[in-house]
Amino acid sequence: MTNSARLTEIDGHVAIVTGAAGGIGRATALRLADAGASVVLVDLVAESLDTVADEVTALGSRAVTLVGDVTDDELAPAAVKLALDTFHRLDILVNNAGMGSEQVPTWQIDPAVWRRDLEVNLTSQFVMARAAVPVMIEAGYGRIINVASAAGMEGHAMAGGYAAAKAGVVAMTKTMGKELAKHGVIVNAIAPALINSRMLHEPWFTDEVRNALLSRIPMGRVGEPEEVAELIAYLASPAVTFTTGHVFDLSGGRATY
Numbered sequence: 722m723t724n725s726a727r728l729t730e731i732d733g734h735v736a737i738v739t740g741a742a743g744g745i746g747r748a749t750a751l752r753l754a755d756a757g758a759s760v761v762l763v764d765l766v767a768e769s770l771d772t773v774a775d776e777v778t779a780l781g782s783r784a785v786t787l788v789g790d791v792t793d794d795e796l797a798p799a800a801v802k803l804a805l806d807t808f809h810r811l812d813i814l815v816n817n818a819g820m821g822s823e824q825v826p827t828w829q830i831d832p833a834v835w836r837r838d839l840e841v842n843l844t845s846q847f848v849m850a851r852a853a854v855p856v857m858i859e860a861g862y863g864r865i866i867n868v869a870s871a872a873g874m875e876g877h878a879m880a881g882g883y884a885a886a887k888a889g890v891v892a893m894t895k896t897m898g899k900e901l902a903k904h905g906v907i908v909n910a911i912a913p914a915l916i917n918s919r920m921l922h923e924p925w926f927t928d929e930v931r932n933a934l935l936s937r938i939p940m941g942r943v944g945e946p947e948e949v950a951e952l953i954a955y956l957a958s959p960a961v962t963f964t965t966g967h968v969f970d971l972s973g974g975r976a977t978y
């Protein structure tokens with residue numbers, strides 16, 4: 722028996738997952754599909770997205786792909802339309818697409834890079850929610866999971882734009898949780914730290930950065946995307962009824978807030 726037996730309530734639900742070609746996004750799409758959800762997979766990377774779609778199909782669920790940039794204002798309405806046209810409902814939005822910054826002290830960040838950090842990691846989540854929420858309000862039901870970061874809770878030296886964006890995700894989540902509390906739409910965020918994905922192979926993630934971060938994790942290891950997906954699947958389910966606007970830690974014991 723897989724864990725999905727506990728989440729059978731999302732059987733037949735429909736989810737949009739952004740950044741679905743990446744580590745956490747792919748694991749999330751597969752976890753939701755394993756619990757019976759249909760998924761709209763959104764990412765910049767067409768080829769990997771098709772692979773994830775095939776994996777979803779192999780689990781017996783349905784997937785459609787949308788290749789595009791989440792900073793493009795047209796993408797969010799297109800994703801919602803695709804969900805409605807294909808699957809005729811939208812229950813779950815996982816705002817997961819994101820990327821790290823180059824390692825530069827905040828006062829030396831090029832303003833164009835700073836703006837890009839905020840666009841990709843924060844504004845993209847706002848525009849996706851802006852497109853999805855009216856549909857969810859109309860249905861009287863929705864689950865939104867915004868992927869923040871421990872960087873947004875604690876700050877992160879040499880990644881100021883990224884940390885600021887993720888702190889913005891936290892504030893947006895808390896705000897929307899309050900705004901939507903009486904509409905059946907529950908909005909929560911997760912704040913992972915050091916998850917084993919492509920992000921950990923980017924140039925900014927040097928051995929020095931890795932070791933410094935690992936030394937702060939009581940479990941002494943990186944997390945796996947599947948561990949993140951497990952929490953997202955729970956937050957995407959109707960099992961969550963009295964918790965909204967909250968940030969859930971995924972840091973191997975590092976966070977004590």
Ligand SMILES: NC(=O)c1ccc[n+]([C@@H]2O[C@H](COP(=O)([O-])OP(=O)(O)OC[C@H]3O[C@@H](n4cnc5c(N)ncnc54)[C@H](O)[C@@H]3O)[C@@H](O)[C@H]2O)c1
Pocket residue numbers: 739740741742743744745746763764765766789790791792817818819820821841868869870871912913914915916917918919920921
């Ligand atoms: N890996 C970690 O340690 C960690 C820690 C904290 C937070 N996060 C967050 O988790 C989320 C997922 O990251 P991941 O670790 O799976 O990394 P990843 O690089 O494997 O996946 C990120 C995905 O987002 C996509 N993406 C990036 N920019 C995009 C854009 N403009 N439009 C569309 N798609 C875009 C990428 O193509 C990629 O497939 C991100 O929001 C990241 O900030 C990751």
